[in-house]
Amino acid sequence: MTVSDLAAQAGMQLVSPSPDAGTEVYRVYAADTMSELIAHAGSGTILVTHLDNAQLARVAELMDAPAICLVDGAHPGGGLLEAAHRAGAALLVSPSSLAGTVQALEELLAP
């Protein structure tokens, strides 16, 4: 499913799209430590987290993860916004909790 379709169907705000709107997402991983996020990120992974800093975009870039989703309606700061744009990663905001966001995404991404 593309990042933009995922955002629309999950009721998320696509704060910063990736340069390519057709980027596909296949799996979701959620964590609040950077070590867990980098260990489980990969091509097609949307990273879900409470963390808001530019290093998130670096992790997405290194691991080819196409999208980052912040939860609880928290809007990203300028550092993450700019870094995500540079890294080519889409940035989304979910109004739900971390657990609720993961559940919604997993249902949408289920084969």
Next chain:
Amino acid sequence: MITVNRRIEGGDFGSAGSATRVLKDQLRMAGVPVDALRRAMIASYEAEMNVVIHARRGAFWARLEGERLDLELAMREGWSTASAEARRMGFGAGMGLPNIRRNSDRFEIDSAVGRGTRVRSTILLPSPHDASPVRDGGDDAVPAPGLRADRCRACHACLAACPTAALRLHGAGPRLIASRCIGCAECAAACPDRVFVIGAADPHPLVGAGSSLVAPRGFLASFAAPPAAVLSALSALGFAEIRFVEEWERPLDREALGRGNREGRPLVAPSCPAVVALVEARFPGLLAHLAPFASPLAAAAAGFPLRRLVVVPACPAQREVVRRESRAGRVAVVAPTDLAAAVQPLLAGRPAGGSGVRGAPAGAGRADGPQPAASPQPEGVLRVTGLRHVVRVLELAEAGALPGVRLLEPFACDGGCIGSPYLGIDAAVAGHRLQAAGFAAEAGGAAAAVGRPAPPEARAGARLDPDMATAIGLLGAIDGATRSLPGRECAACGAPTCVAFAEDVVLGRAGASDCPHRTRPLGGSSP
């Protein structure tokens, strides 16, 4: 051989991870397999962050030698626990070193008061003997386009378009790095001056009444006249039978689907020879997943054992397929433009507009984005068209991130062969014309898949040298030269990027003075 050597400042979260980013690019150029690359990224990033979080300063080395990648981190004492800032950012959970250890084949740590801490991680790479053989892509095996350098106005559009950075404009007209070219026609689609031609045609391809003709279906739609009139004109030229290469795609899919996928990755249909060349050059991890069949065009050529065959290739890659088949002298090649020139006079009196093949600007032959397939795909088949999309989907396939996909059917041109810029018509318009005229369905009852005569081999492609050790040495020199460049990415030197220019200087393709913005001598200009 050191590939990355960086000092890291403690607390500098802004620059953290930049050494790992550089390492990633270099490992990709050296052809490190995707699984090893992923482990290297995790270990390297965690090592960098350890310095930023726990030390006042430190140093990070990465060495790629032979079949091993060594990462080394040295830092003096700083802070034993992470700062509040680091914790707020999600660091300092004590998982960094375990993450490095988990992703290492060998892991050592040495720490002493007054001497500092040294962490060493080694990742073993697959032995070259375990991997597919690598060929160097000599001219004989390369599906490169022909060049009409006299037409070039040095607009640089091709430099940005080439997906494998195979083009340069250092002198008069474009120059092709043959070992990188995959014959995909992206340069032809971007060029406004028709510099890139499909390749040399045979001297008298249309002589010989009674021959069979195999062409891309889009050829019929590239004239203002109806497709049925184009067919009549082709018959009038003496072709006894007219077939379309797309007829051989569906049998190939059927046979490949019967094979199923392996190791969680889909089989890749070799329908598009440019994509096969891309896999050989850039995705060697997928070579084992290429379905063991010849391309549809090769299958078509094999389907006419007794009759002389004339083939119209849609791209340089297809032309190379035909060239291999034509060694027996039975298969002739005619470029779409040449056949159009022969057909056009026979269409006199038909609706005006002429042939798109001859008249349309070469750069206007592409639809923006993938086009729908002519008919629904069987379950489990993912058809993806347009090289930008193909590259991304192959990356996902290599990473095992295409669940539910049993067969991947990628085409370099938008919409498949119908989107070839050499046909000179937009893929969507061509598809519409064919559908309206009832020519969209793949019929081809007699078409059949044909086995691949030889296993695919990895091509040096984006790798600097088939030998990883030599490639690593060159990488070090290129890295040094790149750091001496201003990094404007302006392409004024005739290379698509500053890194590509540094590579050209190191490999002797260009001189340092070709960079108009250079203010200091290039470092590391010899390996």
